[in-house]
Amino acid sequence: MNLFRAFLVLLVVGAASFDATVQAQQPPPKQQDEFVPIDELPAQDQLPAAPLLVAAYSFIVLALFAYVLSVARRLGGVQRELERLESEMKRSGRT
Amino acid sequence: MPKWFTPAAVTCGLMFAVAPILIAAAPYESTMGLVQKIFYVHLPSAWMFLLAAITCGIASVRFLRRNDPRQDRLAWAAAELIVLFGALTLVTGPLWARKAWGTWWQWDVRLTSSLMGWMVAVAYLLLRKYGGPGSDKLAAGLALFGMANVPFVYISVNYWRTIHPTTNVVPTLPTSFGVPLWFSAATFLLLFVLLLRMRMRLEDQRATLDTLYLSMDG
Numbered sequence: 001m002n003l004f005r006a007f008l009v010l011l012v013v014g015a016a017s018f019d020a021t022v023q024a025q026q027p028p029p030k031q032q033d034e035f036v037p038i039d040e041l042p043a044q045d046q047l048p049a050a051p052l053l054v055a056a057y058s059f060i061v062l063a064l065f066a067y068v069l070s071v072a073r074r075l076g077g078v079q080r081e082l083e084r085l086e087s088e089m090k091r092s093g094r095t
Numbered sequence: 096m097p098k099w100f101t102p103a104a105v106t107c108g109l110m111f112a113v114a115p116i117l118i119a120a121a122p123y124e125s126t127m128g129l130v131q132k133i134f135y136v137h138l139p140s141a142w143m144f145l146l147a148a149i150t151c152g153i154a155s156v157r158f159l160r161r162n163d164p165r166q167d168r169l170a171w172a173a174a175e176l177i178v179l180f181g182a183l184t185l186v187t188g189p190l191w192a193r194k195a196w197g198t199w200w201q202w203d204v205r206l207t208s209s210l211m212g213w214m215v216a217v218a219y220l221l222l223r224k225y226g227g228p229g230s231d232k233l234a235a236g237l238a239l240f241g242m243a244n245v246p247f248v249y250i251s252v253n254y255w256r257t258i259h260p261t262t263n264v265v266p267t268l269p270t271s272f273g274v275p276l277w278f279s280a281a282t283f284l285l286l287f288v289l290l291l292r293m294r295m296r297l298e299d300q301r302a303t304l305d306t307l308y309l310s311m312d313g
Contacts, residue, residue: 028196028201028258029195029196029197029258030258031252031256031257031258031259031260031261032126032260032261032264033260033261033263033264033267034263034264034267035124035125035131035260035264035267035268035269035272036124036125036126037122037123037124037125037269037271037272038122038123038124038125039122039123048194049128049129049130049194050129052130052133052190052191052193052194053129053130053132053133053190055190056133056136056137056186056187056190056191057115057133057136059183059186059187059190060136060140060183060187063179063182063183063186064179064183064286067179067290068290068293071290071293071294071297072293074297075293075296075297075300078297078300078301078304079300081304082300082303082304082307085304085307085308085311086307089307089311
């Protein structure tokens with residue numbers, strides 16, 4: 001158990017120091033307060049950005065579609081339950 | 096569903112089909128290049144995320160003051176939309192940041208407060224689902240914290256040191272960037288209204304079902 005705890009502490013300390021080293025090596029870019037348009041996409045930019053862009057748009061489409069589907073299914077379920085209950089009440093003479 | 100729902104849904108579908116054309120035609124940004132095009136879905140998602148938090152908060156205040164169950168249903172519906180649009184914002188943001196900043200995530204004020212707002216909404220939904228009797232009032236109180244977080248999220252980039260772009264970006268956008276952004280924002284707003292109405296309908300139907308069950312027991 002103590003060995004396990006020691007391993008956990010080492011893991012956390014190691015991860016923190018690794019993160020700090022990586023952050024120290026990469027100075028953060030300057031904060032932007034305006035966007036400037038250009039006509040040509042820089043060559044080094046073309047391939048690496050595409051998968052991220054595709055992932056972002058795909059996630060948007062899939063998440064929205066899944067949510068609409070989920071609400072529609074729940075709505076359908078409640079609607080069917082309502083109809084069943086109403087017909088049951090009619091059969092038993094209640095309104 | 097109300098009469099306006101179907102035409103509005105068709106319009107929204109058409110707008111979603113046109114938006115990518117406008118986004119593709121927009122120029123590339125000078126420092127970020129292609130990946131900046133995530134901006135056209137990231138920012139509208141973030142706006143709807145904050146709008147949903149405000150809607151949920153206001154409906155919760157009204158529910159607490161008037162005990163109106165319809166306001167409670169509106170707050171519940173809006174809370175789901177906070178989680179939905181918050182997830183879109185919190186996923187598309189890191190995908191953009193990975194290329195633009197060289198990192199997926201920064202624990203700066205904007206990103207952290209947005210994550211907190213999203214977690215408050217998740218807590219709201221969990222409370223409504225598993226909280227039992229009385230959880231509606233507790234959840235309404237939680238929604239107030241979610242709403243109070245909104246101005247903090249918005250202004251944080253102007254007051255704290257962060258690499259997230261400031262709120263000055265949108266007012267100074269050239270037309271070539273502005274047209275696709277505002278078109279996309281209008282599309283997301285229409286979608287927000289439609290989803291909120293649809294989700295409200297679900298809660299209304301559930302309330303009718305509960306009334307029927309209670310009348311059968313009585």
